[in-house]
Amino acid sequence: MLIEFLMDYAWVVWVSLILIFLVIEVFTLDFTFLMLALGSVAGLASSFTPLNFWVQIVIAAVVAVALIFAVRPPLLRRLGRGADPTLSNVEALLGKPGTVATDFVAGNGYVKLSNGETWTARVVDHSTHPLATGDRVVVISIDGATAVVAPAERTAL
Incomplete structure (x- = not known):
């Protein structure tokens, strides 16, 4: 049936x-x-x-x-194929150069990136190289709302 x-x-x-x-x-x-x-x-x-x-x-x-x-x-x-290749969000910040805006205390401070944004930052290894205002840095990664940076001389970009 x-x-x-x-x-x-x-x-x-x-x-x-x-x-x-x-x-x-x-x-x-x-x-x-x-x-x-x-x-x-x-x-x-x-x-x-x-x-x-x-x-x-x-x-x-x-x-x-x-x-x-x-x-x-x-x-x-x-x-x-026709997608926009421009990086955005965190991907756009990785490798971006910047300068230290305030002296780093205990590895933490503020950096001004080349795109004009100011970020709370942490140095990858603050024990070997203290950062002072005006030093050049490069963003290594983003941890929440904190940019993890390294001195520009030690990064190969």
């Missing part, structure tokens, strides 16, 4: 799946559900043949998996 119903109305199931996958794709924009929708289109096309419903499911699954592994990765690379 269920098999007969699925054979008669398989197209309704496939159209419903296509619509569900397309709606999910609109919200995720990851192309995974688009590939599943295209696999469902293959299932829909096979529903107009005398194939059993389980064979239609296998056809849809094979097409969807093939599209996910063969079409989706190049499509994502193609879309990412």
Whole structure:
């Protein structure tokens, strides 16, 4: 009884799946559900043949998996090709030069970076080289809201 119903109305199931996958794709924009929708289109096309419903499911699954592994990765690379290569956030600060704004006490102080921002800073190794106002530094890393810096002479950039 269920098999007969699925054979008669398989197209309704496939159209419903296509619509569900397309709606999910609109919200995720990851192309995974688009590939599943295209696999469902293959299932829909096979529903107009005398194939059993389980064979239609296998056809849809094979097409969807093939599209996910063969079409989706190049499509994502193609879309990412025109991305802005400008670094931002923490990545933009790494390696940025600056000058010491206040003398460092116990390895902590303030630095003014070349982009004009003033940051609370900590020296990587304050025991070997105390920093004074005007010394040149380079940002090594960011730890929360603190720039970890090293004297410019000791960094190879």
